[in-house]
Structure formats: structure tokens, C-alpha cells
Amino acid sequence: MYKYLKNMVLNLFGPESLKKMLPEVENTACRRLQSWSSQETIELKEATASMIFDLTAKKLISYDQDNSPENLRENFVAFIQGLISFPLNIPGTAYHKCLQGRKNAMKMLKDLLNERRSMPRKHQSDFFNFVLEELQKEGTILTEAIALDLMFVLLFASFETTSLALTLAVKFLSDNPSVLNTLTDEHEAILRNRENTDSGLTWKEYKSMRYTFQFINETVRLANIVPGIFRKTLREIQFKGYTIPAGWAVMVCPPAVHLNPAKYQNPLTFNPSRWEGTEINGASKNFMAFGGGMRFCVGTDFTKVQMAVFLHCLVTKYRWEPIKGGNVLRTPGLQFPDGFHIQLLEKTRME
Numbered sequence: 001m002y003k004y005l006k007n008m009v010l011n012l013f014g015p016e017s018l019k020k021m022l023p024e025v026e027n028t029a030c031r032r033l034q035s036w037s038s039q040e041t042i043e044l045k046e047a048t049a050s051m052i053f054d055l056t057a058k059k060l061i062s063y064d065q066d067n068s069p070e071n072l073r074e075n076f077v078a079f080i081q082g083l084i085s086f087p088l089n090i091p092g093t094a095y096h097k098c099l100q101g102r103k104n105a106m107k108m109l110k111d112l113l114n115e116r117r118s119m120p121r122k123h124q125s126d127f128f129n130f131v132l133e134e135l136q137k138e139g140t141i142l143t144e145a146i147a148l149d150l151m152f153v154l155l156f157a158s159f160e161t162t163s164l165a166l167t168l169a170v171k172f173l174s175d176n177p178s179v180l181n182t183l184t185d186e187h188e189a190i191l192r193n194r195e196n197t198d199s200g201l202t203w204k205e206y207k208s209m210r211y212t213f214q215f216i217n218e219t220v221r222l223a224n225i226v227p228g229i230f231r232k233t234l235r236e237i238q239f240k241g242y243t244i245p246a247g248w249a250v251m252v253c254p255p256a257v258h259l260n261p262a263k264y265q266n267p268l269t270f271n272p273s274r275w276e277g278t279e280i281n282g283a284s285k286n287f288m289a290f291g292g293g294m295r296f297c298v299g300t301d302f303t304k305v306q307m308a309v310f311l312h313c314l315v316t317k318y319r320w321e322p323i324k325g326g327n328v329l330r331t332p333g334l335q336f337p338d339g340f341h342i343q344l345l346e347k348t349r350m351e
């Protein structure tokens with residue numbers, strides 16, 4: 001089942017699809033940044049979460065908040081806020097709001113799927129179309145319930161984790177001017193090497209962002225957005241003198257690896273250059289920011305595209321000033337309890 005669902009997701013977020021999606025990702029980032037620059041301040045976590053959710057929801061289910069009577073993202077926010085809370089299902093508690101958020105979001109997704117089923121589109125335009133085609137195939141192992149759960153997970157995972165990573169990335173740039181200068185130089189070089197400076201990013205340009213990928217790796221290494229990865233033992237194993245029986249659940253803790261001085265020199269220091277010459281195309285024993293083992297996060301490439309393109313638009317066209325917030329809290333996942341408020345200013349031609 002996992003391989004089947006993975007192939008379904010790669011149909012939307014695989015390399016070939018991402019190549020076609022690149023102009024839309026860039027246009028979305030540029031439009032949002034321009035809008036934010038007209039405001040006195042923005043709270044970056046909320047702003048990037050809104051941007052990413054709208055883009056992902058559009059690609060998955062053609063959802064448009066401006067033309068919808070209900071706010072799908074609000075239900076996901078309620079779900080996230082109570083995800084790790086005392087399991088007391090009483091109205092008013094975070095746990096109750098979490099359950100209601102999921103229930104309402106699932107109802108909206110089901111209604112949207114039924115609406116698409118009654119009014120099918122001629123051409124495959126989003127993930128809904130692909131799901132409906134799969135459901136109609138003879139002998140398919142996909143059920144409507146599994147499909148809706150998959151959509152829920154994809155929407156949840158994409159906007160929450162990526163917005164946290166982007167917010168932390170901008171904070172790291174604010175705190176490390178030399179890193180910002182190096183990153184800016186790489187992206188301005190991309191613009192200088194174009195025949196037409198007004199053209200959009202190409203896939204070749206995206207793949208050439210070597211320092212950007214080092215920066216992203218270092219950001220997610222220190223972010224440790226997912227504090228635990230759960231796996232199940234298929235057979236009895238021995239680990240450091242302990243016996244773990246077959247069938248037991250095991251929680252792998254990525255921070256224990258990412259912050260281990262035996263694995264990373266000065267592990268608490270933000271240093272993108274530590275990744276120079278290192279190719280990370282999947283998970284390894286020393287890098288689990290996108291999962292580990294056979295079940296590597298299938299949305300990794302989509303996340304990297306969004307982060308790299310956003311950073312490209314940001315550092316080439318804007319500068320910013322931190323206003324307030326930016327404090328990091330782990331409970332146990334990464335949070336910005338006071339937000340991260342910045343003032344975004346468009347660069348002049350002389351900058």
C-alpha cells in the first residue's frame with residue numbers, strides 16, 4: 001500500500017511535475033512578497049503558511065479560498081494547535097478543537113471530491129482528478145477513505161513544516177550577515193548570467209543553487225521540525241545490549257543525531273558550508289530531516305523547490321528588518337510562540 005500511495009504522490013510532486021510547477025511557485029512567491037512589502041510589518045510564520053497552503057491546495061484540489069464559503073486552512077490550524085495536547089475531549093479544550101478541526105476539514109474534502117465526481121473535468125488538472133481515475137479502475141486497492149486521508153496528510157505536512165523551515169531560514173539569515181551575503185551573491189549571479197533578466201527561473205538555474213541547498217540542509221538540520229520518527233520492528237533486533245522484540249514500535253529521535261558532536265563538528269553552530277561537497281539525495285544515518293529508511297518523505301523535492309524559489313525572490317528583490325519575536329520554543333516540535341515579525345522593504349537599483 002505504501003509504495004502504491006507513494007507513486008500516487010510522485011505523480012503530483014515528482015521531478016517532472018515540479019519542472020512544470022516552477023513558474024507558478026515563483027509567481028506565487030513574488031506576488032506574496034510584493035504584497036507584504038506594502039504592509040508595515042508581517043508575521044512571517046503565518047504569512048508563509050498562508051502562501052504555501054494556498055499553493056498546495058490549488059495543486060491538490062483546485063481550492064481557492066477567495067471563492068469558497070468555508071475556510072479550509074482554519075480547520076487545519078485548529079488541528080495543528082491541539083495535535084500534541086492532553087486528550088480531554090471536552091468543548092473548549094485544545095484537544096476538542098483539534099478533533100473538530102480534522103472532522104470539519106475531512107468533511108470539506110469529501111464534499112469537494114463529491115462535487116468533482118458529479119462534475120468531472122475533461123483534462124487532469126489536479127490530484128482530485130487522478131484520485132477519481134484511480135477509484136474507477138477495476139481491482140484498485142484505493143478507497144475513498146484512504147484517498148481523503150492522504151489529501152489531509154499532504155495538506156497538513158506541506159504548509160506547516162515548510163512554513164516553519166522558511167521562518168527559521170529567514171531568522172538564520174538575519175542573525176548571520178555573512179551567510180546572507182553568500183546566498184545573495186549566488187542568486188544575483190543567476191540573474192546576471194541570463195540573456196533576459198526579466199525571464200523566470202529555469203530548472204537548470206534551480207539545480208545550480210549549490211549554496212542554497214547547503215543552506216537548506218543546515219536550516220532543517222537545526223530546525224528538527226519533526227522531533228520523532230516512528231517505525232515498527234519487523235524482526236527481533238539487538239541494539240546496544242538491549243533486545244527489541246519483533247512488532248514493537250520504535251521512535252527515532254533526529255535531534256539526537258543532528259546535534260551529536262560525534263557526527264557534526266560544533267553541532268549548535270549554524271554553518272551551511274559544512275555541507276560543501278556533500279550530496280544528499282535521500283536519508284542517511286546522520287541526516288534525517290526528511291525522514292529515514294525506505295519511507296523517505298515523498299514531498300522533500302517539493303519542499304526544497306518552495307524554499308529555494310522563495311529565497312531567490314527574497315534576497316534578489318528585498319531586504320528586511322526584524323521587528324519583534326523570533327524566539328524559538330520546542331514543545332516538543334519547533335514553534336515561534338511570539339511569532340517572527342519583520343518589515344519587508346523592496347531593494348533599490350543601487351543595492
